[in-house]
Amino acid sequence: MEAAAAADAVTELKRRVDTLCVSSDDSKKQEVDESNQEKLSANGDVAAEDEAEKLRTLRIAFVGNVDSGKSSLIGTLIKGDLDDGRGLSRKVIFRHKHEEESGRTSSVATVYMGFEDSGEQILSKRAGKLIPWVELAKLAHKRIQLIDLAGHEKYLKTTVFGLTGMQPDIVVVVIGANMGVKRMTKEHLAIAVALEIPIVVALTKIDIAPKNVAKETLQTIRQSLRRYGKMAMLVKTLEQAETAAKSIPSNRITPILPLSNVTGDGLANLRRIFFEASPTALFKATLAATTLAMTKSNNQEEALATTADGGSTNTKSPTGLGDLIEMPIDETYQVPGVGFVVAGTLVSGTFKINDMLQIGPDHNGQFHKVTVRSMESMYIPLKEIVPGQTAAISLRSVNKRYALNRTTFRKGMILLSPQVNVRDYVSQTFDARVVILHHQTTVTKGYQPMINCRTIRQTAEIVSIESSQDVIRTGDRALVRFRFIHAPEFLKKGMRFVFRDGQAKGIGKVVRIVPPGSG
Template sequence: MTTKTNKPLPHERRKGEAALSDFAEYVEKQQALRYPGSKHTAKAAAKNMQTGFDHHEELDDILNSLDLSDPVPRVRLRELLLTPDNVTLQKLSEIIKERIEEGHGETVFEIGFENNGESMKLTRDEFDVAYKRLVEAAKKVRADTQLLLTKNVGGKLDGVPTKDGDCSGKVLIRRVPAKVEEVIETRIAVVGNVDAGKSSMLGVLVKGDLDDGRGKARLNLFRHKHEIETGRTSSVGMEIMGFDTTGQVIVSDTPGRKLSWEEIGKRSAKVITFTDLAGHERYLRTTVFGMLSSSPNYCLLMVAANNGLIGMSKEHLGIALALNVPVMVVITKIDICPPQILEQTITQITRILKSPGARKIPVFIKNHEDCINTATQFVSQRICPIFQVSNVTGENLDLVRTFFNILPHHGRYDTDAPFEFHVNDTFSVPHVGTVVSGIVKSGVIHAGDEVQIGPDSLGRFIQTSIRSIERKRIGVPAASAGQSASFALRRVRRKDVRKGMVVLPKSDGPPPKVYREFVAEGSILPCILFDIRRAY
């Protein structure tokens, strides 16, 4: 006999949204303590508690980037872009190099505006000279350029003209990696309800071929036989998508052929790592593990246009908000969805994103200009881009690829801190031995370094060393904070390692302390409606 679930009353929904909002604020405070963004974070937090004012770290970052307190006068960018001599060219190259380092390998340069936002009032001829000068300066620091968007210049990249008629443009500058370690890496967790089209869309993006409407594009992403038979992901799948220095997607020249990870990694300057997570309620533990272990920089929420935000989609959104991960939404299957149903889905998503529990600003990406402007402004976690795509017709998929290409770096990693590596998976590779994969949380590790892995069931750590290191299945001499990597370990059996262990540098002092009990504050997401006693 089945019992009918009553729908929550309006006041119960508002109570749940308020609880989610309080939980999100609590997570933000805890992350600010764990990952201090600046030296004055702790003082500012203490001051805010006394005065009662809210502290906005994003506003601090924006104000710091403006250098309002810098007494040293700077040369105006207009002079650097238009003055034809080697001295100004060298200064412009130094500015570009500094911005590339701040952007972890890439930056978006706006021709036509000074650092303080003042217009350079460029004519069309001056814009051409400035762009040519910028390309020349980028070459001096081993970087390539891609013109993303222009204003009042003309051509296919020109956006809506401004009233003042001044010429301007946004240029992506990306460093040419001299070695694999310099390749930019961005991790995106792909979540959504079952049958939302997550695996199909990843298959289309990675291979470059469209889907046939029956899931042909997703077959290469499945890891198990039952996944192919049911069409439902039950494990944590991984796929990568590469871009070169000029923003072109790395795909095979042969139609239908999927490039290997090694081929993509060697030809790419930027790699997007997708973590394809399960959408069925039965595999929620696997999805939560994938969200936590992969340390995603962004979360991509997939919603089927004909179903809306139903089932596990709300739970996945709640988890992403609790982890304080920026969210993007992709509405799929718009080719088979009636217009009135699509409108209902859009209204529902907008209402949920604007609710007190989410506090997001939905931005619908409808053209190339919207895509460029939103991607360059996505440093604010309040913005939530929304795409409407079809994996069968290919509608708006080019906007998604463009968005991923210029997606800014997001995350806090400290390469100067002691080395720490979290194990997400273990393997036994023939002729290599035991291999562990995961994310470097802090510090830097080199092949041959002495390390310790643990704790085991008795709280002990095993002494070992790094035989070799791979990133995206390519051998590298080192790995640093924020990078995903795999380590081949010496003198360690696979049965002695497990998920959840940590790899730490070898220490001559006492071994790391292991605690079996601890006191913690826990919160239950109000959007999760299943019985929490069922081993979740």
């Protein structure tokens, strides 16, 4: 009996041990499965980021004084051939005959360059020829849009629209080493800083600049950057270029690249910066800066809004539209067989073909329902567009009574999600914190400058100034109320803008949208 009891006890003990072992194995298996799931999720996130990086086009605007070599630099970069010193490279950039004759850019010109995943630039196999955009888009691991802006003071309005409306990720300030830092260069630099766009300085014509002049120009550039709280970084090697590219999204360090379009010195460093610069990181940095500006605007102007609105406060999220669709339109086309096409860069949200959106505001401040017929980027059809991506979109009006064409379109119109309550953002009157960059006399009530905010380009009148003397001069800051002259516009808190009348006069930040009827 005792032997049988002992045997039963041993059997029971073995069963319990086996149960514990199985339980332990199951637990370990579950832990392994969870670990693998986390790894797969992380890998999926990385893959999604990589795919988004490929879809986004890095947008780079070139500014600087007339004759500094902007167009020649762009032409040299995209062709892969050196300039002859007499403007050979820039001919591929110019859009008008008078530009070729004068050698000066008067309009916004855009071209593309692309890189393989190894960092090698994709060039045409035919010497001196440009590779077609369709072929470039298919082959490129990374695509870059180069925006050539005018340097002459006469065309400043075009340059300002390019900087505000085309939303560049980086601004390349081109300065001739033999010319020094001219007044228009300083204005372009001030505008880029005010709009919080990362800056790269290209110091051109080092092959013909006397050493003492080039040294003095470099010193002036350093001083100008220091005045804006930026640290200059001289880039002369590929390793320095890689380091500089990674620091650009912080918007604290400004690379300076000495180069020559004739000898080719320094061009490889600039190409490396373009290849290494991440459009995703730059887009996120810009979005974070905008969100911070909107949060500050809400905090600083809460008392103002409470007083003006009779005690009510705005309880909206400081991030504004959040994940809802927001796409400013910077260009329109009427394509035979396709219809009305708009182009722009998506700020937030995503949408697909056949999705319904709303477009506006029109001349009366109204929005209209539209559907997405087709989309493409660099001639490649798209099924979906992601934030930071630039695309051309064919639209169809839902209401047949509303004709959607270039006649009914106006600058400043935007594509939004259907559920956005546009009354919270559309108004003819707004308050802004402004600073005067340059003005020969004083700015007073009744002054009517041109407002450039994203794609908005409309004259507005100053209806009130909150300052000690009710006037503002160069360097002064004040809270100002503006009223658009012609039509309401879509605005959000934190948006930055430039106001001018001929040359740049000042910059501002929207702090409050004044509801219609209360301004």
